[in-house]
Amino acid sequence: MTPQTTTTPDQGEVARICDAFQSDPHRMLDILRDVQDRFRWISRETIRTVAEKTALSEIAVEGVASFYAFLSQEPKGAVTIRLCDDIVDRFAGLPEVTEAFENELGIKIGETSADGAYSLEYTPCIGMCDQAPAAMINDIVLTALTPDKVREICEDLKGGKRPQDLVSHRFDDLTPYERAIRMVDNNIRHAGAVLLGTTPADAGLKKALDLTPHQIIDSIEASGLRGCGGAGFTSGRKWRFAAETPAERRVIICNADEGEPGTFKDRVLLTERPHLLIEGMTIAARAVGATEGIVYLRGEYVYLRELLQDVLDDRRARGLLGERIMGMAGFDFDVRLQLGAGAYICGEEGALISSCEGLPGEPKTRPPFPVTRGYLDLPTVVNNVETFCHAARIIDRGAEWFFEMGKKGSHGTKLFSVSGDCLNPGIYELPYGLSIRKLLELAGGEDAAAVLVGGPSGTMIARDTFHRELTFDDLATGGAIVIFSSNRNILEIVEYYMSFFVHESCGYCTPCRVGNVFLQKAVAKFRQGLANPADIEYLKDLSSTIIETSRCGLGMTSPNPILSTLENFPLIYSAMVKPSENRIRATFDIQSAIADARHLAKRRSHIFDKDFGE
Amino acid sequence: MSDFTFTIDGTEITAKEGQTIMDAADDAGIYVPRLCDHEGLRHQGGCRVCTVKADGRSVSACTQPAAPGLTVENETPHINKLRRDLVEMLFHEGNHLCPICEASGNCELQAMAYRLDMTAPTKFPYLEPCRPVDASHPDIALDTNRCISCGRCIRASQDVDGKGVFGYVGRGIHRHVAANGEDLSHTDAEVTDFAISSEVCPVGCIIRKRIGFATPIGEREFDKGLIGHKISAKRDD
Numbered sequence: 071m072t073p074q075t076t077t078t079p080d081q082g083e084v085a086r087i088c089d090a091f092q093s094d095p096h097r098m099l100d101i102l103r104d105v106q107d108r109f110r111w112i113s114r115e116t117i118r119t120v121a122e123k124t125a126l127s128e129i130a131v132e133g134v135a136s137f138y139a140f141l142s143q144e145p146k147g148a149v150t151i152r153l154c155d156d157i158v159d160r161f162a163g164l165p166e167v168t169e170a171f172e173n174e175l176g177i178k179i180g181e182t183s184a185d186g187a188y189s190l191e192y193t194p195c196i197g198m199c200d201q202a203p204a205a206m207i208n209d210i211v212l213t214a215l216t217p218d219k220v221r222e223i224c225e226d227l228k229g230g231k232r233p234q235d236l237v238s239h240r241f242d243d244l245t246p247y248e249r250a251i252r253m254v255d256n257n258i259r260h261a262g263a264v265l266l267g268t269t270p271a272d273a274g275l276k277k278a279l280d281l282t283p284h285q286i287i288d289s290i291e292a293s294g295l296r297g298c299g300g301a302g303f304t305s306g307r308k309w310r311f312a313a314e315t316p317a318e319r320r321v322i323i324c325n326a327d328e329g330e331p332g333t334f335k336d337r338v339l340l341t342e343r344p345h346l347l348i349e350g351m352t353i354a355a356r357a358v359g360a361t362e363g364i365v366y367l368r369g370e371y372v373y374l375r376e377l378l379q380d381v382l383d384d385r386r387a388r389g390l391l392g393e394r395i396m397g398m399a400g401f402d403f404d405v406r407l408q409l410g411a412g413a414y415i416c417g418e419e420g421a422l423i424s425s426c427e428g429l430p431g432e433p434k435t436r437p438p439f440p441v442t443r444g445y446l447d448l449p450t451v452v453n454n455v456e457t458f459c460h461a462a463r464i465i466d467r468g469a470e471w472f473f474e475m476g477k478k479g480s481h482g483t484k485l486f487s488v489s490g491d492c493l494n495p496g497i498y499e500l501p502y503g504l505s506i507r508k509l510l511e512l513a514g515g516e517d518a519a520a521v522l523v524g525g526p527s528g529t530m531i532a533r534d535t536f537h538r539e540l541t542f543d544d545l546a547t548g549g550a551i552v553i554f555s556s557n558r559n560i561l562e563i564v565e566y567y568m569s570f571f572v573h574e575s576c577g578y579c580t581p582c583r584v585g586n587v588f589l590q591k592a593v594a595k596f597r598q599g600l601a602n603p604a605d606i607e608y609l610k611d612l613s614s615t616i617i618e619t620s621r622c623g624l625g626m627t628s629p630n631p632i633l634s635t636l637e638n639f640p641l642i643y644s645a646m647v648k649p650s651e652n653r654i655r656a657t658f659d660i661q662s663a664i665a666d667a668r669h670l671a672k673r674r675s676h677i678f679d680k681d682f683g684e
Numbered sequence: 685m686s687d688f689t690f691t692i693d694g695t696e697i698t699a700k701e702g703q704t705i706m707d708a709a710d711d712a713g714i715y716v717p718r719l720c721d722h723e724g725l726r727h728q729g730g731c732r733v734c735t736v737k738a739d740g741r742s743v744s745a746c747t748q749p750a751a752p753g754l755t756v757e758n759e760t761p762h763i764n765k766l767r768r769d770l771v772e773m774l775f776h777e778g779n780h781l782c783p784i785c786e787a788s789g790n791c792e793l794q795a796m797a798y799r800l801d802m803t804a805p806t807k808f809p810y811l812e813p814c815r816p817v818d819a820s821h822p823d824i825a826l827d828t829n830r831c832i833s834c835g836r837c838i839r840a841s842q843d844v845d846g847k848g849v850f851g852y853v854g855r856g857i858h859r860h861v862a863a864n865g866e867d868l869s870h871t872d873a874e875v876t877d878f879a880i881s882s883e884v885c886p887v888g889c890i891i892r893k894r895i896g897f898a899t900p901i902g903e904r905e906f907d908k909g910l911i912g913h914k915i916s917a918k919r920d921d
Binding site for chain 2: 114118127128129130132133136137138413430435437572573574575576577578579580581583584585587588591608612615618619620621
């Protein structure tokens with residue numbers, strides 16, 4: 071779709087975009103994404119049109135439009151540049167890259183140029199930590215940016231090149247796969263036996279046809295496969311619950327919304343093993359009796375949309391999707407692609423389902439669980455990309471083969487996304503049970519002072535515990551491993567991650583919406599040297615309330631950056647506190663407190679302005 | 685499944701199939717503190733003030749189904765501390781200046797603070813929102829700086845009035861209640877709507893114009909008893 075710079079969206083065309091989705095309110099996110107792409111914003115008038123077409127209230131449409139970071143109610147530039155603002159990018163030179171963009175485009179972060187040509191903004195982790203700093207330019211991803219590269223990019227853009235021309239001058243002639251790997255390196259550092267080694271095409275699916283649904287589920291359960299997105303629920307049980315719920319229709323959803331800062335493993339699977347993923351979903355469909363599938367692709371991975379669309383089309387053409395899969399009567403299953411629009415919370419399965427339904431990405435009340443009442447109230451299996459890929463391989467090679475790899479309770483291999491201060495950032499497929507020390511050796515990160523396992527919602531560990539193992543029972547992780555050298559300021563890292571959670575909280579429940587803001591402010595106090603000894607207890611106390619009362623996994627884990635560093639790096643906190651003097655809080659600044667009063671009274675203070683009256 | 689029993693703070697109560705812990709507790713005359721929940725409206729589970737421990741796990745009583753043999757802890761020092769934290773968070777998120785608020789005495793947030801012994805200055809910072817007040821409607825005003833995002837008006841308007849005057853917009857700390865369309869005057873809201881009535885908005889966010897202070901301070905709802913006293917009274921009968 072060609073973006074235009076006009077600021078008054080043609081409502082006839084908005085209506086046509088609605089028509090393209092049959093004005094189905096459940097496709098609201100697709101409708102608004104297309105409107106945003108076409109007109110660069112969602113105006114009040116547009117909201118009215120979309121509401122009319124979809125028979126929803128304006129406020130319902132506005133609720134969606136205002137929830138997702140990639141949708142905007144202000145006009146955005148025809149070229150919107152989103153710089154990845156992850157802490158890894160910051161350490162890799164983001165400040166210089168930002169400055170270069172600001173200078174070249176003549177706008178600051180958060181601004182749109184007066185002619186409507188460019189917008190410049192920050193966005194949280196876009197899944198490119200192994201090649202930071204990175205940016206999205208409309209739907210194009212550019213990585214390993216430097217100020218020099220930025221100057222070239224801006225020159226090219228101003229010279230009339232399209233964002234895709236920045237990737238290759240013959241972009242239009244490239245296949246979707248070629249485009250993807252030109253934009254983003256895979257950085258596969260270690261290929262394991264299950265996913266990144268040789269994977270014979272559809273071997274698992276062929277075998278699944280000879281098995282009963284029951285046998286497939288038994289096999290997945292016997293393999294010990296657990297969800298690879300982070301929560302680690304036993305996959306076979308999930309499938310069984312969905313299969314056993316009486317229903318006319320069942321749904322298989324792939325969670326390709328990896329948003330945990332530092333995670334990028336699914337990006338590589340989606341690029342290199344998309345057929346294996348769809349194969350795994352198809353096997354799951356046969357196992358639970360599902361006819362509909364959705365791949366929920368995070369908005370940041372829009373550059374993979376064409377690639378995945380092609381894979382789906384190809385599989386339909388070859389009888390691997392659609393009716394009578396591989397000629398088997400009654401085996402019908404098809405998959406649609408659902409793009410997200412910038413919301414970490416949609417990685418939570420309930421929020422992901424809400425998003426697929428065209429709603430704001432808010433988690434759903436549990437129970438009921440998705441396996442009994444999920445997408446459109448139908449029994450729904452939601453699994454991570456890696457989980458489905460594993461499932462396809464397990465059906466091909468047998469449960470025992472998979473079960474024997476790894477450790478008790480953590481079977482098979484796992485993809486680890488390794489980034490930060492190491493020589494070889496990238497993807498490592500390794501059996502469960504490896505120690506952090508061993509992984510650091512492989513990655514060339516032996517100088518690490520701290521390792522964040524599982525992203526900010528996981529655990530930050532220090533050198534004295536690098537013997538700990540990557541298993542569900544010790545260091546459970548969805549796969550993000552971020553390495554920090556001793557040059558890094560841990561409190562800066564913690565403050566960044568808390569601001570991330572504040573940005574990404576959906577706002578539904580009080581503790582997560584409000585409590586995380588307080589945590590972020592408290593960490594900022596520590597960094598400024600304004601904390602007193604009681605503030606350490608305050609951090610712990612507030613964290614435990616948030617964890618215990620939050621409605622979903624986001625709030626139940628968001629205090630982890632603070633709690634795990636308090637536990638493993640206690641000195642960085644105690645070194646920053648000082649008892650307050652004269653019973654005055656160190657954070658209290660009398661000058662800023664009376665600034666408003668001074669302004670209103672139009673005079674200065676007798677007491678606090680020493681030069682008053684001189 | 686027919687009726688079954690479970691315990692709340694050691695008291696055995698009877699529940700019907702499909703009831704949540706809160707539904708069953710209400711019927712039994714046991715008050716579980718709540719702000720976003722209101723009789724007759726769908727359960728939301730957003731404020732988390734109704735957090736209880738069910739077999740040792742923290743859950744919101746308004747959404748968690750009651751189950752046979754469940755052991756629920758409601759009024760324990762630990763849980764009341766969590767609730768006080770949540771109520772303090774709500775106080776600090778908005779601008780809740782009781783002495784100048786028309787809702788004082790009828791305000792559930794204020795009443796909950798009293799019930800939970802929130803009697804001293806708290807440890808949290810004030811966020812001091814500064815959203816414009818929507819006074820466009822001839823009979824109704826909306827001051828979302830005093831909103832606690834309970835969403836009772838949203839559900840009341842949608843499900844009881846059949847209108848959809850209100851909804852949430854934004855995300856995270858910026859999420860707030862807003863009127864459908866440009867402002868309240870562009871909606872079909874009427875002062876006689878259930879959503880606008882005094883019992884739906886627990887705080888001073890939805891204001892009915894020209895009737896302020898008709899009931900003097902001292903004769904208001906929570907001047908008569910602690911919040912929840914009506915539910916507890918059922919048990920005393």
